Amino acid sequence: MKKVNVLVVGKNEAIVELLIRLVNKYPELSAQGTCNLEEIESLCLSSSTIELIILSSGLSTTQEMDIKNIVSKIHPKVKCLEHFGGGSGLLRTEIIQALGYLVACPE
Amino acid sequence: MKKSIFHKAESRGQANHGWLVSAHTFSFANYYDPERIHFGALRVLNDDSVKGGMGFGQHPHDNMEIISIPLEGDLEHKDSMGNLAVIRQGDIQVMSAGTGIYHSEYNHHKEQAVKFLQIWVFPNKKNVTPRYDQITLQNKYSLNQLQQILSPNPEDEGVWIHQDAWFHLGHFEAGKISHYRIKKPGNGVYAFVLEGNFQIEGYDVNRRDGLGLWDLDSFDLKAQTDNSKILLMEVPMNI
Numbered sequence: 001m002k003k004v005n006v007l008v009v010g011k012n013e014a015i016v017e018l019l020i021r022l023v024n025k026y027p028e029l030s031a032q033g034t035c036n037l038e039e040i041e042s043l044c045l046s047s048s049t050i051e052l053i054i055l056s057s058g059l060s061t062t063q064e065m066d067i068k069n070i071v072s073k074i075h076p077k078v079k080c081l082e083h084f085g086g087g088s089g090l091l092r093t094e095i096i097q098a099l100g101y102l103v104a105c106p107e
Numbered sequence: 108m109k110k111s112i113f114h115k116a117e118s119r120g121q122a123n124h125g126w127l128v129s130a131h132t133f134s135f136a137n138y139y140d141p142e143r144i145h146f147g148a149l150r151v152l153n154d155d156s157v158k159g160g161m162g163f164g165q166h167p168h169d170n171m172e173i174i175s176i177p178l179e180g181d182l183e184h185k186d187s188m189g190n191l192a193v194i195r196q197g198d199i200q201v202m203s204a205g206t207g208i209y210h211s212e213y214n215h216h217k218e219q220a221v222k223f224l225q226i227w228v229f230p231n232k233k234n235v236t237p238r239y240d241q242i243t244l245q246n247k248y249s250l251n252q253l254q255q256i257l258s259p260n261p262e263d264e265g266v267w268i269h270q271d272a273w274f275h276l277g278h279f280e281a282g283k284i285s286h287y288r289i290k291k292p293g294n295g296v297y298a299f300v301l302e303g304n305f306q307i308e309g310y311d312v313n314r315r316d317g318l319g320l321w322d323l324d325s326f327d328l329k330a331q332t333d334n335s336k337i338l339l340m341e342v343p344m345n346i
Contacts, residue, residue, distance in 0.1 A: 012207040015167045057169035058206050058234055084229060086169035086204060089151065093134040093144060105137045 001028065004099070005047055008033030009040065009067055010056025015086050019056055022088050025106035029095070040067060044074040052098055053080045109323040111308060114143070116315035119154070126161035130154040132299070132317050146297045146319045147344035148270055151227030154315060156220050157182075162213030168204035172228040172268040174257065175200040175212070176338070178301065180221030186210035190239045198243050199256050201266040205235035224299075224338070229346050230269040240266050244276075253277040253285055253339065273341040279303075279330035287339060288325040295321030295344045298328065303335025 006023050008031055010016045016033045023031035033054075034043060044050060053071055055064050064082070071078050081098040084090055088106075095103055120131035120138025131138045132152035133145055144150075150171075157163075162183070175182065177196050184192045184200060187209035194200045202208060214221040242265065244256065256265040257274035265274070273290045287296065298307055298318045305312045306329040312318050320326060321344050328337065 010169075012167070012169060014209075015169055015207050018167060060234075084150070084169075085171045085227065086167045086207060089135050089227070092137065093139055096139060096141075097144075102139070 003030040004028055004052060005050045006031040006052045006054060007040070007043065007047075007050050007071065008054045008056060009035075009037070009059070010083075011035055011058025012056065012086075015056055018087065019054060019083065019091070022091055022106065023054070023095075026095070026103055027107060028103050037063060037067065040070050041074070044071055050075040050078050052095070053078055054094075055080065055082050057083075057086065109308070110321050111310070112146070112319040113310055113312075114317040114319075116313065119315075126158045127163075128156045130315070145229075145346075146342065147295050147321070148229040148231075148272060148342040148346045149226070149297050149340055150229055151225065152297070152299065152317070152340075153225040154222075155225055156222045157214045158220055159214055159216050159218040163211060165209050165211045167207055167209050168202070169207045170230060170233050171204045172230050172270055172272075173202045173204060174224075174226040174228070174266070174268070174274070176224040176226070176256075178222045178224065180219050180223075181215035182221050182223055183213045183215040184210060184239075184241075186239055188237060188239055192241055194241055198241055199266050200241040201239070201257070201268060203230065203235055203238045203269055205230075205237045208237040208239075226340070228268060228270050228272055228342060231271065231343075232269050235269055242266055249278070251279050251283045251285070253287065271343050275339045277328075277337050277339070279305075279335045279337070281330055281333045281335070284327055284329045286325060286327050289323070290341055291343070292324075293344060294341050295319060296326070297340045297342070299338045299340070301336035301338060303333070304331040305329060305335060305337055306331060
């Protein structure tokens with residue numbers, strides 16, 4: 001199955017790691033992530049199409065805009081969601097709303 | 108013109124994990140209903156029951172105002188800011204998750220289940236410094252009147268959060284009427300019946316039903332049975 005590539009970005013390392021683990025439990029999704037904004041461009045260049053950015057906590061509005069701009073230059077069809085809550089509670093709804101289609105429950 | 112949405116108790120999303128039984132008023136975890144994502148800034152209203160000795164292990168949160176209201180039993184809280192506390196019926200717990208907080212919530216007892224409401228409200232400001240607070244209500248469930256348990260103001264009655272939200276609890280005898288006036292124009296109110304039955308704006312609202320009202324200035328609620336209890340959550344509708 002071709003997986004949807006997801007990029008998780010935030011400033012809280014533990015929460016970013018948790019979100020990567022949670023996203024990777026979804027059969028259709030494959031996540032990588034970083035807390036280092038300098039790494040985003042190289043992550044984008046080394047990845048096949050990134051379809052979704054998950055913006056986690058600690059980012060300023062300017063940083064969020066910068067991240068979207070960097071990623072969308074390389075992956076123009078990327079969609080973006082602001083994650084709230086820090087864990088699994090809202091994640092599936094946020095992903096479904098951002099992608100525009102139903103994703104299966106995590107394994 | 109007044110608007111409303113009515114959620115019957117049995118229409119809520121159900122989750123049974125053995126140790127945890129939960130009813131979700133709004134989409135949460137694996138429960139997804141595109142028609143039930145949030146009511147304004149009110150994003151989560153979970154009606155949780157946790158078996159004795161069990162609980163939520165340490166896990167993180169960010170950017171959310173999280174309010175817990177114990178209904179039966181005692182809940183043991185521990186968090187990454189060094190707080191260790193037990194909250195009981197009549198207490199209100201609040202966490203501003205902000206940039207990130209870790210916590211665990213366990214049933215304090217080995218045998219008896221703990222039942223509590225877990226409520227998440229979107230904050231009006233992202234990335235705030237995390238904070239924890241809990242209070243014991245001075246006049247818990249004052250009969251036949253609404254008691255404020257939450258507001259945006261640290262100096263006001265109850266706990267406070269980073270949002271223009273006001274919560275009230277009320278415990279009423281049959282036939283008693285209370286008038287609620289919206290605190291901030293544009294806000295809506297989600298009324299959740301804890302026990303008994305209320306008449307609100309023409310709706311017959313029973314135990315664990317929820318009624319959302321907005322685009323109105325005030326409304327009356329009338330208890331239909333003795334020992335009727337209600338939680339009113341006033342929140343901004345535009346987020």
